[in-house]
Amino acid sequence: MGPGAELSRFMRDERVEPRLVELIAAVATATERIEALVRRSGLTHLIGLTGATNVQDEAVHKLDDAANRIFVDVLRASGRASLLVSEELAEPLALGGGPFALYVDPIDGSSNADVNGSIGSIFSVHASAHAGLPGPGHAQRAAGYVMYGPGTSMMITWGRELHEFVLDPDARGFLLTRAGLRLPPSGRTYAVNFGRRAYWDPGVGAFFDDLNADDPARGRPYSLRYSGSLTADLHRILLEGGIYCYPGDRKVKDGKLRLLYEACPLALLAEQGGGRASNGHERILDIVPRTVHQRVPLYIGSATEVELAEDYVQQRRRAR
Secondary structure (H helix, E strand, C coil): CCCCEEEHHHHHCCCHHHHHHHHHHHHHHHHHHHHHHHHHCCCCCCCEEEECCCCCCCCHHHHHHHHHHHHHHHHHHCCCCEEEEECCCCCCCCCCCCCEEEEEEEEEEHHHHCCCEEEEEEEEEECHHHCCCCCCCHCCCCEEEEEECCCEEEECCCCCCEEEEEEEEECCCCEECCCCCCCCCCEEECCCCCCHHHCCCCCHHHHHHHHHHCCCCCCCCCEEECCCCHHHHHHHHHHHCCEEECCCCCCCCCCEEEHHHHHHHHHHHHHHCCCEEEEECEEHHCCCCCCCCCCCEEECCCCCHHHHHHHEEEEEEEEC
8 A cells, every 4th residue: 555545444455453553542642632722722722831740850831741641531432541651640551441551652852842833742552561561572562653733744654664654634644654664774963962962971072073073985974953842853854864863961860761661662663664773781671661651861872873872881992
């Protein structure tokens, strides 16, 4: 089936398990509702903070709270998931139906909404998990994100290749635009928060010094492209190649990103497109989670850059 195929129909034609198709349809419905909220957020007073903090001790934005409630309501009504784990929920929420557990970051990059920047939603599907803890990321049944920008794009995999769908605002459905996406083996851009450089380990700093070197013969220097939205920054990497990084450092040893509903789903997307994802020492999809809100350093993107980052982080390669 070619471009223009509707998401659920494409999944059925791909022989995806019907109950998983139904769950992904519910996720799509939730993100369509979130997209409508985002589009009108400046007019409906959904910009800014609620005044509360979440279990990560992070300030909760109004869109975070509204998007989380949408996921809860849509998933509960669908009857297609037994458990919901969300960045905005301190504990896993039992939903009482379906053979799957859903892990979500309802709004990624929520502070960008205050300045009309790109934001997204990230999701991961596992078989129902005891106490909210699934197995390692390679056991995911499906994973993806939706990016709310000039257009609303969904990147998704159910373990067989990487596909992009775009929300048709008239038909109110996600339509296939690219099937079987492959990352370039290397790129010319990277995304990282350079404001934390003072806290990086020497190997991490040496890696970025390498990418910034004045060395055209080796394809240097790379260009920095960093927006503060993980989904938006990774979207460019998946399409054009390169690397996204959020290293651990002296102040946050395990980095900022959460394993179950940020690093793992994005790692599955990258690997299904021929890329790689690592914490600098270990494949992200091999890490066994210990807690539902566990954090992990992340290096993700084209295989060439991720392998090079591992070499520097593990100090197998020294500064030039």
